[in-house]
Amino acid sequence: MPVRAERRRLHLRRDTIKILLAASVFGAVYFLFLSLQNDRAQSYFEDLRRTNPDLYLDNLRKSDGFAEYVDTFRLLEGYYTDKIAAPPFLVGRWTMKPAPQRIASGTVFADCKDPIVFEQGLVEFARDGIKTQHQVTYRIIGQKVFLNGEDINHLAVTMVSYGAAIDHLELVPPGRDQTHYAYPCGT
Incomplete structure (x- = not known):
């Protein structure tokens, strides 16, 4: 009996070695495949960045989030220097609130009380029915x-984002001394 048990153990060791060897070969081939796929994806995105920057930025925003998108957008579109054109994600009307609001992502307020409007070379504030327009240039530094x-x-507008889109803006409007929170709004 001891000889039989010894043969069985020896047979199991050989099977184990064969399985481990096969798993190692499979693992090496799998990691080589992943590396090739990663190289293909990287070259695709580099090509996309050159040929279609808008689509590249949109894919980047969806996959890596808004913060990464803003960093790349700044470099691709030249917002590391002052530009008259407002960044497209900022253009439009935003309602300012004195305190942060808990809202679902993508919510647009129906009313625009105390609005701020970002346009081409302009920013407009309205307070108590009085509108003031200022000619401005835009520059992006960080977020x-x-x-x-x-x-x-140097009015700083902080973009707060959770995921792929801006949740709200934080700024201290001219003539005020506390931070206001701006959310997209309708008419």
Whole structure:
């Protein structure tokens, strides 16, 4: 009997070695395949960045989030210097609130009380029915957009994002001393 048990153990060891060897070969081939796929994806995105920057930025925003998108957008579109054009994700009307609001992602407020409007070379504030317009240039540094103008000197607008889109903006409007929170709004 001891001879039989010894043969069985020896047979199991050989089978185990064969299985481990096969698993190692499979693992090496699998990691080689993954490396090749990664190289293909990288070359696709590099080509997309050159040929269709808008689609590249949209894919980047969806896959890596808004923060990564803003960093790349700044470099591709030249917002590391002052530009008259407002960044497209900022253009439009935003309602300012004195405190943060708990809202679902993508919510657009129906009313625009105390609005701020970002346009081409302009920013407009409305307070108590009085509108003021300022000519500005836009520059992006990190997760902030700086508005520079004669009447507005380095107004910092912080973009707060969770995932692929802006949740809200944080800024201290001219003539006010506390942070306001801006959310997209309708008319």
